[in-house]
Amino acid sequence: MNKTVDQLTSEILALIARGPLASSSDAEFDALARAIFLFQYAHNAPYRAYCDRLQRPVHHWRDIPAVPTSAFKDFTLTCFPPAQAVAEFHTSGTTRAQCGKHYFATLALYDASCRPNFFAHLFPDQPLPIWSLVPPSPHSSLAHMITAIGGSFVPQLEAVHTPVCIVATAFHLVKLFDQGFRLPLPAGSRVMETGGYKGRSREIPKRELYHLITERLGVPPTHIVNEYGMTELSTQFYDETMLIGRPSDLKRVPPWARVLIIDPQTSQEAPPGQPGLIRIVDLANLGSVVCVQTDDLGVARPGGFEILGRAPGAEVRGCSLVAE
Amino acid sequence: MTTSHVIHSLVAAAAQWLAPHSPWRARAVAADTGFSPAMVEEIIRRTFAPLTVAAFEQLLAREAGGRQELRGPKLIAHFLAGNIPAPAINSICFGLLLQSHNVVKLSGRDRVFPALFVESLRAVDAALAAHVELQDWRRDDRTAARALLARADAVIVYGTDETVATLRQLARPDATFLGYGHKLSFGIVGGGWPADLAVSAAEDVCVYDQHGCMSPHVFYVGERAREFAARLAAAMAEYQQRIPLGRLSLEAAAAIARLRGAYEFRAAFDPTVAVWSGPGHVVIFEQDTTFATSCLNRVVFVKPSGQIAEIAAAVRPWAGRISTIGLWPLDGRADALGAHRVCAIGQMQRPQLWEPHDGQPNLAALLR
Numbered sequence: 001m002n003k004t005v006d007q008l009t010s011e012i013l014a015l016i017a018r019g020p021l022a023s024s025s026d027a028e029f030d031a032l033a034r035a036i037f038l039f040q041y042a043h044n045a046p047y048r049a050y051c052d053r054l055q056r057p058v059h060h061w062r063d064i065p066a067v068p069t070s071a072f073k074d075f076t077l078t079c080f081p082p083a084q085a086v087a088e089f090h091t092s093g094t095t096r097a098q099c100g101k102h103y104f105a106t107l108a109l110y111d112a113s114c115r116p117n118f119f120a121h122l123f124p125d126q127p128l129p130i131w132s133l134v135p136p137s138p139h140s141s142l143a144h145m146i147t148a149i150g151g152s153f154v155p156q157l158e159a160v161h162t163p164v165c166i167v168a169t170a171f172h173l174v175k176l177f178d179q180g181f182r183l184p185l186p187a188g189s190r191v192m193e194t195g196g197y198k199g200r201s202r203e204i205p206k207r208e209l210y211h212l213i214t215e216r217l218g219v220p221p222t223h224i225v226n227e228y229g230m231t232e233l234s235t236q237f238y239d240e241t242m243l244i245g246r247p248s249d250l251k252r253v254p255p256w257a258r259v260l261i262i263d264p265q266t267s268q269e270a271p272p273g274q275p276g277l278i279r280i281v282d283l284a285n286l287g288s289v290v291c292v293q294t295d296d297l298g299v300a301r302p303g304g305f306e307i308l309g310r311a312p313g314a315e316v317r318g319c320s321l322v323a324e
Numbered sequence: 325m326t327t328s329h330v331i332h333s334l335v336a337a338a339a340q341w342l343a344p345h346s347p348w349r350a351r352a353v354a355a356d357t358g359f360s361p362a363m364v365e366e367i368i369r370r371t372f373a374p375l376t377v378a379a380f381e382q383l384l385a386r387e388a389g390g391r392q393e394l395r396g397p398k399l400i401a402h403f404l405a406g407n408i409p410a411p412a413i414n415s416i417c418f419g420l421l422l423q424s425h426n427v428v429k430l431s432g433r434d435r436v437f438p439a440l441f442v443e444s445l446r447a448v449d450a451a452l453a454a455h456v457e458l459q460d461w462r463r464d465d466r467t468a469a470r471a472l473l474a475r476a477d478a479v480i481v482y483g484t485d486e487t488v489a490t491l492r493q494l495a496r497p498d499a500t501f502l503g504y505g506h507k508l509s510f511g512i513v514g515g516g517w518p519a520d521l522a523v524s525a526a527e528d529v530c531v532y533d534q535h536g537c538m539s540p541h542v543f544y545v546g547e548r549a550r551e552f553a554a555r556l557a558a559a560m561a562e563y564q565q566r567i568p569l570g571r572l573s574l575e576a577a578a579a580i581a582r583l584r585g586a587y588e589f590r591a592a593f594d595p596t597v598a599v600w601s602g603p604g605h606v607v608i609f610e611q612d613t614t615f616a617t618s619c620l621n622r623v624v625f626v627k628p629s630g631q632i633a634e635i636a637a638a639v640r641p642w643a644g645r646i647s648t649i650g651l652w653p654l655d656g657r658a659d660a661l662g663a664h665r666v667c668a669i670g671q672m673q674r675p676q677l678w679e680p681h682d683g684q685p686n687l688a689a690l691l692r
């Protein structure tokens with residue numbers, strides 16, 4: 001029996017309400033994921049065409065056909081008329097005509113999931129004011145997320161006497177530090193940084209950036225957390241660093257999501273510990289597609305997954321010119 | 325040492341590679357080149373078969389203006405790049421023909437072939453082989469580069485435009501400098517193409533796993549382009565059976581998966597796009613004639629276009645960086661597109677020894 005959007009929304013919200021550090025059994029996740037898949041198959045025409053082409057039966061959530069992030073650029077991937085969208089997020093770094101677009105009929109699921117998730121990973125001890133260096137923009141999912149968690153945009157970081165949480169893109173921080181910026185923050189302050197994996201060419205390695213954050217902002221590595229998110233998803237993933245009290249690249253997966261690592265050569269799940277392309281099943285993506293194939297490389301670890309930077313010297317370099 | 329002596333030693337060394345039970349061939353096949361063993365065998369044929377007395381004599385006739393005895397710079401520095409052996413080995417041969425001392429900085433992507441070639445030459449003519457010195461260092465080691473360039477009367481560089489520019493700056497102002505940057509290639513197929521043309525095209529794409537500057541990224545097909553794409557895919561699948569794709573790094577495999585995935589999704593809903601793929605081949609048909617660069621490793625685009633003017637507009641962003649156009653039928657219609665070389669489809673990866681590389685004569689600038 002196909003469930004309605006309201007029934008599905010309520011079930012997803014119930015799962016989100018369990019909290020980002022809770023778990024969900026495979027059976028319950030599977031039931032909900034496949035119900036969402038059936039709903040999306042029925043209402044999302046380009047996705048239905050793709051599934052029909054593949055002709056692969058979906059017996060388990062692992063079978064749900066994954067949509068490449070590039071598809072958000074080429075198609076309108078909605079389960080509702082896009083004219084009814086209350087929000088439209090665009091991927092960055094490309095012209096408007098060529099950017100990926102993610103439409104939302106409601107931000108209820110997005111907001112319900114992002115706030116507890118951020119708070120769990122950045123404020124395990126106590127909440128702090130959130131200062132964002134990300135300029136507000138109606139089409140930026142990151143800017144919206146920051147609003148949803150109660151962050152305020154600060155065009156310029158200024159001295160402060162009580163601890164704060166800074167939210168910024170890695171790109172912006174690197175620019176700031178290149179200009180010589182230095183502002184020691186009070187003890188207890190923390191930094192959430194994001195991006196840098198998107199274009200597959202990180203400005204500087206994570207360790208180097210974190211070293212600079214410590215040097216210039218006085219924030220120790222135990223208080224720096226990377227966030228992995230994207231326009232095409234509703235859910236974000238964070239390093240467990242502040243949860244365990246020491247720096248870690250491991251990102252936990254909340255109960256309403258699953259992360260698969262796909263071997264690029266076989267398109268099947270890679271054996272644990274073997275790197276591959278990150279595929280995410282995000283139940284909060286009810287209005288679009290629940291299973292997204294990213295362009296990012298990662299590896300599964302006990303308890304979660306890690307993002308990988310680009311392997312040095314691994315690009316194909318014959319004498320054939322390859323455009324980046 | 326006479327030029328004739330040098331030629332005969334080089335040809336004798338080459339013949340050793342092609343002989344039955346050649347130990348050089350065996351060692352190359354067993355080495356970690358990243359290519360499949362069958363591809364290594366194919367590469368050896370393509371690298372050493374062209375090294376004949378007749379070919380060297382053609383080269384001299386065309387570039388040395390009738391001179392029988394060649395002299396070149398005292399010391400030539402060769403900076404190698406990529407993993408295609410022929411340009412590297414030819415560069416060494418040319419340097420030896422010129423009676424120069426040759427110091428060769430190995431490519432980070434091929435430490436096998438040039439070293440084995442020099443060893444095979446040493447077995448045939450130790451005195452000649454003594455004029456080749458191989459060096460290896462990290463690509464960003466400026467100290468080592470500077471040290472070599474200070475000694476070099478001539479410099480031959482293969483690499484990215486950035487590498488060529490950097491080394492040109494560091495070379496002595498009085499040194500002769502020949503730079504070969506990265507290039508790309510493509511094919512043009514006119515109407516009425518024969519069924520077996522796709523087999524020749526498949527060879528052009530697949531050999532060297534598409535890593536060479538002469539490897540085509542795109543075929544522009546004037547008529548029945550989608551059918552050509554299907555045939556090309558079938559021919560590439562057959563090629564894979566004979567000569568499999570080499571080992572892929574994670575990044576290389578991910579690049580293919582990303583590109584293929586993006587197009588496969590589009591193809592489900594967009595009738596102007598089609599994808600054929602299997603182990604060792606991806607063919608993407610796309611109505612949009614904008615030039616598309618491949619992520620290589622046997623990923624090729626087929627686009628419908630019979631208009632030279634339209635193709636010219638599509639490749640204009642790559643002006644000056646086009647190595648080879650494979651053309652069917654072979655006539656003069658592609659001459660104005662500015663490629664260094666126009667040849668038959670199936671011959672894209674078979675330049676003659678005496679053909680200029682990237683439009684530059686191989687010896688002329690170095691003759692003293």
